[in-house]
Amino acid sequence: MYKTHVLDNGLTIIGEEIQHVKSISLGVWINAGSSIENKKVSGVSHFIEHMLFKGTKNRTSKDIANQIDNLGGQINAFTSKECTCYYVKLLDSHIDIGLDILSDMILNPLFDKNDIDKERLVILEELKMYEDSPEDLAYDLLTENVYAGDGLGMNIIGTTKSLYDINQEEILNYFKDYYLPNNSVISISGNFNFEEMVNKIEEKFKLWEKKEVEIEIKKAEFKNCFVTKNKDTEQVNLAMSLETISSENIEEVYxxxxVNTVFGGSISSRLFQKIREEESLVYSIYSSQSLYKKCGELGIFASMSNENLEDVYNLIIEEIKVLRENYLTDKEIKETKEQLKGSYILGLESTSSRMMSIGKAMLLNNRVKTTDDILKSIDEVDKKTINRVIDKTFNLEKLGICIVGKDVEEIKF
Structure with missing residues (x-):
């Protein structure tokens, strides 16, 4: 059962006590991601994520790494379209050190000019790494064009130009605007006492001053597109996107x-079984959903030889049409509900996955469902709702396509 507490400065704490484990995962969540950036500072959220590991007034970057490594723990962070998270996973007896380090990183970062210039080069290398991955590149190009002109379409890492342009002043201004207690959540999962942990967190973060924060989220317009990019690869990578519901559409999320699981979200899915197992045209093919506060997309990804591209594309379109025309069978719905419940329960065996789940939900939705509530929500999904979601999502009038590979610029479907 989850417990929550809000400190006087607006910092929300949510925790789940699991007494039979010996570890604790603790995350500090900031309600700021790449979707609220503008083109000039594209990548600044991710840049700050890197900078918080470069040292504080009390620790060097090596100190941060050593103090966690020496305990056999983990410390890391990630930036997404809608949020940034810094987290540790440690034995329960060591969590005080993890909390001290995270609070030090959040409250006392140096943002030294020389460190900024050095880390700029590291992030540029990270950008090149993703650009060298055809699948990542296809997704990034597709998102950029599907949400053209909106922050949601910008690369989380930024662009070469924006990374060179971002300076210390812009980093500090962004940090001061969004790294606020009333714009943050701390989530904890593992072996701890909630009331004791609240006291420890309050002691560390009580001087973190709140102030007004304005984040206006508008629905990003989904734009049809057909994008190609030549890249000297052995396979061609196909990424497709269909407009779907937002994360706020609680009734239809499950x-x-x-639908996604049946269509392409598992190895028993229609796409995998038809295009890989029956036709042997691909090694990798799958679908996934990306839901944001005001909009969402269902992505379809496949890698194949150039000569198989057209066949794979046509088979995907055929499966979309079949799904839209015939919907799901009762057997598929029943089996998939059990599959989703099983995957969800197995995921709960990790304190880090539990911490991630409750932290993100509290930060972005201001609510967390219990395990029983989630299982019940899956069970209660009816065929009428499923059909409505299929009608909304599998609409070929709202379609984005990106192809990355050798000699693809002249391809037309």
Whole structure:
């Protein structure tokens, strides 16, 4: 059962006590991601994520790494479209050290000019790494064009130009605007006492001052597109995107999860079984859902030889049309509900996955469902809701396509 507490400065704490484990995962969540950036500072959220590991007033970057490594723990962070998270996973007896380090990183970062210039080069290398991955590149190009002109379409890492342009002043201004207690959540999962942990967190973060924060989220317009990029690869990579519901559409979120799982979200899915197992045209093919506050997309990804591209594309379109025309069978719905429940329960065996789940939900939705509530929500999805979601999502009038590979610029479907 989850417990929550809000400190006087607006910092929300949510925790789940699991007494039979020996570890604790603790995350500090900031309600700021790449979707609220503008073109000039594209990548600044991710840049700050890197900078918080470069040292504080009390620790060097090596100190941060050593103090966690020496305990056999983990410390890491990630930036997404809608949020940034810094987290540790440690034995329960060591969590005080993890909390001290995270609070030091959040409250006392140096943002030294020389460190900024050095880390800029590291992030540029990271950008090149993703650009060298055809699948990542296809997804990034597709998102950029599907949400053209909106922050949601910008690369989380930024662009070469924006990374060179971002300076210390812009980093500090962004940090001061969004790294606020009333714009953050701390989530904890593992072996701890909630009341004791609240006291420890309050002691560390009580001087973190709140102030007004304005984040206006508008629905990003989904734009049809057909994008190609030549890249000297052995395979061609196909990425497709269909407009779907937002994460705020609570009634239909679980229905979409069922539909996605049947369509391409597992090895028993229609796409995998038809295009890989029956036709042997691909090694990798799958679908996934990306849901944001005001909009969402269902992505379809496949890698194949150039000569198989057209056949794979046509088979995907055929499966979309079949799904839209015939919907799901009762057997598929029943089996997929059990599959989703099983995957969810197995995921709960990790304190880090539990911490991630409750932290993100509290930060972005201001609510967390219990395990029983989630299982019940899956069970209660009816066929009418599933059909409605299929009608909304599998609409070929809202379609984005990106192809990355050798000699693809002249391709037309």
């Amino acid at each position: 229905a979409l999860a069922i």
